[in-house]
Amino acid sequence: MNFYFEAAKTLDRVEAKHGSIKGIIATLPEKDRKRTAALVIETLKFKSVLKEVIDKSELMKEERKLTSMNLVLVLVHDLLLARGIQAGDGPVKQAILRHKTRLHGEFQKIKIKRGVVSNEQLAHNGDERAGLIPRYIRVNTNVGTLEEVIKSLTSGGFVLCDPFSLKNGFSKDPHVPDLLSFAPSTSFHDNQLYADGKIILQDKASCFPAFVLSPPATDDSVVIDATAAPGNKTSHLSALMQNKGKLFAFERDRKRFSTLKMMLSKAGCRNVSPINADFLTVDPHDAQFSSATHILLDPSCSGSGIVNRLDHLVETEAEDDTAKDDRLDKLGAFQLSMITHAMRFPNVKKIVYSTCSIHATENEHVVHNALSSEEAKDGSFILAPQHEVLPTWPRRGYPDEIDPEYASCLVRCSPGEDATNGFFVSCFVKNMETPTKKRKVGPVHEPEHTGSKSRKKKKKRLKTDASN
Numbered sequence: 001m002n003f004y005f006e007a008a009k010t011l012d013r014v015e016a017k018h019g020s021i022k023g024i025i026a027t028l029p030e031k032d033r034k035r036t037a038a039l040v041i042e043t044l045k046f047k048s049v050l051k052e053v054i055d056k057s058e059l060m061k062e063e064r065k066l067t068s069m070n071l072v073l074v075l076v077h078d079l080l081l082a083r084g085i086q087a088g089d090g091p092v093k094q095a096i097l098r099h100k101t102r103l104h105g106e107f108q109k110i111k112i113k114r115g116v117v118s119n120e121q122l123a124h125n126g127d128e129r130a131g132l133i134p135r136y137i138r139v140n141t142n143v144g145t146l147e148e149v150i151k152s153l154t155s156g157g158f159v160l161c162d163p164f165s166l167k168n169g170f171s172k173d174p175h176v177p178d179l180l181s182f183a184p185s186t187s188f189h190d191n192q193l194y195a196d197g198k199i200i201l202q203d204k205a206s207c208f209p210a211f212v213l214s215p216p217a218t219d220d221s222v223v224i225d226a227t228a229a230p231g232n233k234t235s236h237l238s239a240l241m242q243n244k245g246k247l248f249a250f251e252r253d254r255k256r257f258s259t260l261k262m263m264l265s266k267a268g269c270r271n272v273s274p275i276n277a278d279f280l281t282v283d284p285h286d287a288q289f290s291s292a293t294h295i296l297l298d299p300s301c302s303g304s305g306i307v308n309r310l311d312h313l314v315e316t317e318a319e320d321d322t323a324k325d326d327r328l329d330k331l332g333a334f335q336l337s338m339i340t341h342a343m344r345f346p347n348v349k350k351i352v353y354s355t356c357s358i359h360a361t362e363n364e365h366v367v368h369n370a371l372s373s374e375e376a377k378d379g380s381f382i383l384a385p386q387h388e389v390l391p392t393w394p395r396r397g398y399p400d401e402i403d404p405e406y407a408s409c410l411v412r413c414s415p416g417e418d419a420t421n422g423f424f425v426s427c428f429v430k431n432m433e434t435p436t437k438k439r440k441v442g443p444v445h446e447p448e449h450t451g452s453k454s455r456k457k458k459k460k461r462l463k464t465d466a467s468n
């Protein structure tokens with residue numbers, strides 16, 4: 001019965017929003033984690049139908065001892081949708097079994113009413129976009145080679161071909177080197193390549209920032225990843241640098257910093273110095289960091305682009321528009337402060353700023369404000385042109401949200417439409433020409449003709465306090 005109590009407690013925590021489903025499951029004792037996680041996820045998938053069955057059967061009205069809806073949900077789940085309740089004969093189990101016939105009857109009635117044949121058809125369909133995103137793995141060239149990984153995959157039954165024509169097919173990604181894509185349901189958690197750190201499970205869009213930054217693979221290279229945990233982009237940068245030079249990885253959160261260190265060690269990153277500090281407190285002229293030429297900024301954001309494979313199973317309350325605008329404005333101000341701080345590093349040549357947000361407030365507007373900031377004054381920083389930023393990627397920045405000539409320099413990924421999560425990438429480069437000379441990418445000042453309400457709002461955002 002303990003196992004059912006653990007699953008019910010987990011559902012209570014999910015409901016109380018103590019974190020994401022994945023995060024809460026990760027805190028369960030390892031012994032029963034897999035089994036409890038499976039029951040929690042399956043119960044959530046069928047929650048609405050199970051609740052209807054329980055209500056119609058009046059089970060909880062008649063059995064006053066059954067006070068936890070989540071405990072009843074997991075038990076009724078196993079009674080109707082699995083191989084029965086897997087526990088001894090305690091009073092809780094007995095109370096449910098007394099209503100077994102009624103529960104089965106109500107379940108059948110719902111199936112007939114909804115015209116469904118299989119149980120699966122009753123499951124919450126959830127975010128259908130999740131099913132459209134392939135499973136991506138990035139070959140970690142710090143530990144293995146692409147050839148070696150492909151050889152191991154093919155000897156394990158995978159076939160290098162179009163990923164959707166065969167269950168076990170996979171293909172090389174056309175935009176990111178060393179990235180392979182598989183059918184969405186493919187799991188690698190038990191694969192030896194994953195255990196050995198030779199592959200990293202990373203969404204395609206999340207591989208864009210490090211690839212766009214592409215720092216030099218030389219012994220004197222100095223690079224900063226300002227917001228590093230859990231560390232997928234850090235390990236990608238390290239691999240692109242061929243484990244050479246110096247990569248400083250900042251992470252301000254202590255717990256996430258531990259995860260970062262673990263991840264870097266598993267990924268064989270020998271050129272990384274992880275630092276548990278707030279990037280905004282780092283002095284750009286500090287002797288250790290002032291020679292940094294490349295900076296990656298992937299700061300906290302709303303995460304609105306993430307097509308979560310699990311969290312869509314939980315109903316979320318609608319946020320009112322004003323509260324949402326305020327939240328996004330605060331994030332935008334914080335993100336802007338990170339970019340302008342990066343621009344203060346005296347030797348910085350290239351800064352990549354990315355988010356997994358779909359909102360212009362965190363994307364185009366932040367870029368616009370960064371280009372108009374004191375730090376980018378007189379065009380000292382400009383946007384790298386399209387031919388330097390994933391030139392063949394078709395979806396670019398929104399021209400209605402930034403000066404249209406900048407839009408092509410920016411990369412956007414639309415969740416569901418691009419077989420990736422929602423994502424945004426921009427790349428600032430130091431303008432080597434004198435400010436009065438013609439710049440590579442359009443004017444950086446507010447153009448005279450733009451007096452629109454949205455632009456005024458962007459100006460206002462510049463003055464907002466940085467926070468997050």
Ligand SMILES: C[S@@+](CC[C@H](N)C(=O)[O-])C[C@H]1O[C@@H](n2cnc3c(N)ncnc32)[C@H](O)[C@@H]1O
Binds near residue numbers: 251300301
């Ligand atoms: C979107 S996550 C980064 C994901 C990471 N780049 C990856 O690919 O694995 C943002 C991280 O930045 C950290 N962070 C936010 N503000 C920071 C700051 N001012 N200095 C250092 N870390 C910060 C957060 O704690 C969080 O772990």
